Amino acid sequence: MKGTVLYGPGDVRFEDRETPKIVEPTDAVIRIAATCVCGSDLWPYRGLQPINEPTPMGHEYCGIVEEIGRAVQSLKPGQFVVGSFATSDNTCPNCRYGYQSSCIHREFMTRAQAPVLRVPLADGTLVPTPDVPPDELVPSLLTTSDVLGTGWFAADAANVKPGSTVVVVGDGAVGLLGVLSAQQMGAERIIVMSRHEKRQQLAREFGATDIVSERGDDGVARVMELTKGVGADSVLECVGTQQSMMQAIHCTRKGGHVSYVGVPHEVELNGAELFFTHVHLHGGPAPVRRYLPQLIELVLNGKIDPGKVFDLTLPLEQVAEGYRAMDERRAIKALLQP
Ligand SMILES: [Zn+2]
Numbered sequence: 001m002k003g004t005v006l007y008g009p010g011d012v013r014f015e016d017r018e019t020p021k022i023v024e025p026t027d028a029v030i031r032i033a034a035t036c037v038c039g040s041d042l043w044p045y046r047g048l049q050p051i052n053e054p055t056p057m058g059h060e061y062c063g064i065v066e067e068i069g070r071a072v073q074s075l076k077p078g079q080f081v082v083g084s085f086a087t088s089d090n091t092c093p094n095c096r097y098g099y100q101s102s103c104i105h106r107e108f109m110t111r112a113q114a115p116v117l118r119v120p121l122a123d124g125t126l127v128p129t130p131d132v133p134p135d136e137l138v139p140s141l142l143t144t145s146d147v148l149g150t151g152w153f154a155a156d157a158a159n160v161k162p163g164s165t166v167v168v169v170g171d172g173a174v175g176l177l178g179v180l181s182a183q184q185m186g187a188e189r190i191i192v193m194s195r196h197e198k199r200q201q202l203a204r205e206f207g208a209t210d211i212v213s214e215r216g217d218d219g220v221a222r223v224m225e226l227t228k229g230v231g232a233d234s235v236l237e238c239v240g241t242q243q244s245m246m247q248a249i250h251c252t253r254k255g256g257h258v259s260y261v262g263v264p265h266e267v268e269l270n271g272a273e274l275f276f277t278h279v280h281l282h283g284g285p286a287p288v289r290r291y292l293p294q295l296i297e298l299v300l301n302g303k304i305d306p307g308k309v310f311d312l313t314l315p316l317e318q319v320a321e322g323y324r325a326m327d328e329r330r331a332i333k334a335l336l337q338p
Pocket residue numbers: 038039040059060085146147
């Protein structure tokens with residue numbers, strides 16, 4: 001088979017690789033129905049997160065179980081499954097507290113931008129759908145694997161409740177699905193910080209009520225104006241830079257909640273400054289596995305259509321163009337079809 005390998009900044013190749021097979025008895029091998037490029041793939045692609053060797057890419061996936069190891073009990077070949085970007089046994093204390101992305105046996109998935117994928121800890125990691133879903137639901141189901149799960153965690157960790165005033169910092173796929181999640185959780189007002197018209201439009205479709213196009217201190221001033229000088233109850237930081245983090249903290253009301261789900265890159269917080277902001281901070285790699293059953297159900301029941309974040313669909317062999325389009329912000333998110 002051929003799979004996606006990143007060789008260095010801007011150098012994505014689709015090349016011959018060994019077809020994955022069962023290694024551990026707890027593994028499953030799945031045939032990918034759809035995969036995609038993640039915003040976090042762009043950090044190494046842009047050379048901002050160095051790689052030491054050619055690195056197989058891809059961690060968002062769904063597909064049909066082809067083969068299971070002899071210890072796998074809850075899955076069978078032919079089932080359609082979705083899994084998180086982090087594997088989990090779903091039984092250790094961290095998993096039972098709902099933090100499966102910190103499972104003591106966690107591995108971060110990679111190699112999913114390929115037609116076939118080995119998934120470790122299959123019983124704890126993969127969630128099957130009741131039936132094989134129709135093709136038109138596959139993009140939305142794929143989002144539950146990471147971007148929707150991460151946006152949902154962002155809203156949950158920021159304590160979004162019915163009636164909340166919410167700010168979303170970041171208009172990438174995660175930010176946009178943070179809007180959708182906040183809307184599902186009953187937020188009354190959802191302010192999105194975005195400068196891109198196409199993304200603003202999708203944010204509105206997902207439930208945004210206000211758009212702020214200013215950034216940094218100007219953006220904070222605008223949010224303060226919109227919230228009568230109080231700040232928002234819940235702020236979702238979905239970027240991971242110093243500026244976006246400070247913007248999020250400064251938009252939050254005293255006693256409010258900030259979640260941060262963008263992988264931080266050179267973000268530093270000043271303890272004394274943080275002390276006087278009086279905010280709750282909660283973030284990290286989203287425990288997507290906690291939310292998968294609920295999110296899959298919302299998609300299958302037609303309650304949400306998160307697959308709209310895919311504004312570019314390419315055959316898998318054109319994966320390099322998917323990276324380019326996202327890097328140049330021509331695409332919000334690129335879906336790849338094997
Ligand atoms: Zn991802």
